[in-house]
Amino acid sequence: xxxxxxxTHNPDAYSWIAAANAESSDFPLQNLxxxxxxxxxxxxxxxxxxxxxxxxxxxxxxxxxxxxxRGLAEAAADACAESSLNALMALGWPAWSALRAQLHELLRAxxxxxxxHQAMVEPALRPMRDVRLLxxxxxxxxxxxxASIHHATNMGTMLRPDNPLLPxxxxxxxxxxxxxxxxxxxxxxxxxxxxxxxxEPDPPVFGPSRRLDYEVELGLCxxxxxxxxxxxxxxxxxxxxFGLCLVNxxxxxxxxxxxxxxxxxxxxxxxxxxxxPWIVTLEALEPYRVPAFARAEGDPEPLPYLTSDTNRLRxxxxxxxxxxxxxxxxxxxxxxxxxxxxxxxxxxYWTFAQLVTHHASNGCNLQPGDLLASGTISGPDKENRGCLxxxxxxxxxxxxxxxxxxxxxxxxxxELVLKAFAAREGWPRIGFGECSGLVLPAx
Numbered sequence: 484x485x486x487x488x489x490x491t492h493n494p495d496a497y498s499w500i501a502a503a504n505a506e507s508s509d510f511p512l513q514n515l516x517x518x519x520x521x522x523x524x525x526x527x528x529x530x531x532x533x534x535x536x537x538x539x540x541x542x543x544x545x546x547x548x549x550x551x552x553r554g555l556a557e558a559a560a561d562a563c564a565e566s567s568l569n570a571l572m573a574l575g576w577p578a579w580s581a582l583r584a585q586l587h588e589l590l591r592a593x594x595x596x597x598x599x600h601q602a603m604v605e606p607a608l609r610p611m612r613d614v615r616l617l618x619x620x621x622x623x624x625x626x627x628x629x630a631s632i633h634h635a636t637n638m639g640t641m642l643r644p645d646n647p648l649l650p651x652x653x654x655x656x657x658x659x660x661x662x663x664x665x666x667x668x669x670x671x672x673x674x675x676x677x678x679x680x681x682x683e684p685d686p687p688v689f690g691p692s693r694r695l696d697y698e699v700e701l702g703l704c705x706x707x708x709x710x711x712x713x714x715x716x717x718x719x720x721x722x723x724x725f726g727l728c729l730v731n732x733x734x735x736x737x738x739x740x741x742x743x744x745x746x747x748x749x750x751x752x753x754x755x756x757x758x759x760p761w762i763v764t765l766e767a768l769e770p771y772r773v774p775a776f777a778r779a780e781g782d783p784e785p786l787p788y789l790t791s792d793t794n795r796l797r798x799x800x801x802x803x804x805x806x807x808x809x810x811x812x813x814x815x816x817x818x819x820x821x822x823x824x825x826x827x828x829x830x831x832y833w834t835f836a837q838l839v840t841h842h843a844s845n846g847c848n849l850q851p852g853d854l855l856a857s858g859t860i861s862g863p864d865k866e867n868r869g870c871l872x873x874x875x876x877x878x879x880x881x882x883x884x885x886x887x888x889x890x891x892x893x894x895x896x897x898e899l900v901l902k903a904f905a906a907r908e909g910w911p912r913i914g915f916g917e918c919s920g921l922v923l924p925a926x
Contacts, residue, residue, distance in 0.1 A: 486580070486721075486766045491515075491587040494770075494910050498909050499592040499601060500608075501538030509904065509914020510535040515586050515771075516761035516915075517568055520614040532563035533573065535761055535916070536590055545607035547861075551589055551600075552600040555581035562880070569620040570761065571723045572706040573851035579654040579725060580766055603734065616760035618668040619728070620704055625756065626842060626854045627700075627732055632776075632832035634861040637873045653782050655789070656833040656841045658858075661732070662753035663713050668853065669729075669759050669918045675895065675925040676754040678738035690733035690745030691925035692751075694878070695893040696860040699806050699869035699901055701828055702730040703835055704762050705853040715843040717791045721765060721835035723849065727835075729759035729804070729901045729918035730856045736872055736892065751904065758854070759901070759918035767913055771905040772797040773829045788844060789837050798834035802915075803827050803859050806901045812886045820900060823874060823885055826860045895924045 490496070491513065497504045498512040520533045520540060533540040542836055546552075547560040555727035557841040559582035562570035571579065589600045632652070639647030652659065667673075681687040706725035711717050715723060732752065737749030747883055775798040784790065804827070809820035833841075838855055846905065859869040868874045871892050875881055893899065899922070 500537045511911045516763045518761045519619045530566035542607040547857040551603045556585040556617040569852045575707040588847040622663045625663040627856045629657040629858040630831045630833040634859040658815040673920045680737035684925045694736035696734045698732040700730040700856045702728045711848040712846040717840045720839040726762040726764040731757040761916045773799040799829045807900040809898045
């Protein structure tokens, strides 16, 4: 495993950028997530790599031009001249870690060279409000998993009350290959899709989806890949993970229900997947490690290629994920969004390392910029359910909004926002920013 606690995790360190030191900030000095942006006042400028700190963005190429980086960090900063994170991600974890360490040093208060550091960095700082955040990665491939046993059990119970979990679920991470071309940046409006659906005993019809849903997920962004035919051992899996982002895998449940057998998800999923703009590095999340999910007595142990002592003891990460909804009427009445759910990624049955190892176990070549999503993250209680299909139990238990409106599934004009953070006593709060999308009417 690549990472260990180091000075970049020091909970007592703080930045000379005041906003980064607020307890409510998503982006303290210990985070430093990577993204891609263009300035609002220069929309024709080529996209550039930035790093979030408080309410500012560090323009890495501008900072690099001042001579701020050295060694491996200099090579990593060279890769930030590209319009996506792919080139940086391809360099591997030593380069990512070196760049993050030197950014931490440059932005830290009370450093002996603080005055010199500020002189190099300040010309590269842009207010967050003055930039437009873009899709951070040129995603070449997308795979979606089903790693939450609570979600799988709930969905299975609705479809197969007597046999909610299929026999393979506890033996291997279930997943499918999604559509990478329809991955969009947070803030992109989502057009309600058309498709085939059927309500028995009537024949199928073609029309706009009537059961549009969201899914609260975390995405793993692959950095350095593996050669075709070469698997990734469990002990090396996390070396290939650059970082994590929020993922909303929009789902048309009525289309999905009609088409998914016998092969699996297709047009009910492929119309849009939203990702958050900031990639939180795996290294930044090191203090929030937890043991892998505690399997119930009688559950099978993972096969040897999917297990290790390290993965059992610290393969999980405590990340709280939330879904918030604001209807068009709530917007008109200046009402804030309503939180629909809150769950914790520590409840995932399969760890992130296991997802990577299983994906490559047949020799599949993962590549820089591949996205592996966790699947809907749900917990044991109703308030932990990470999609409307679960929350409303396929529409039979509608939720009520502050305006008196009810929701079984998403309506046109609804804005869905995902949020996430890692927190632990004695350590700063590490946030992911937001992943949002507004539902537009079908064409």
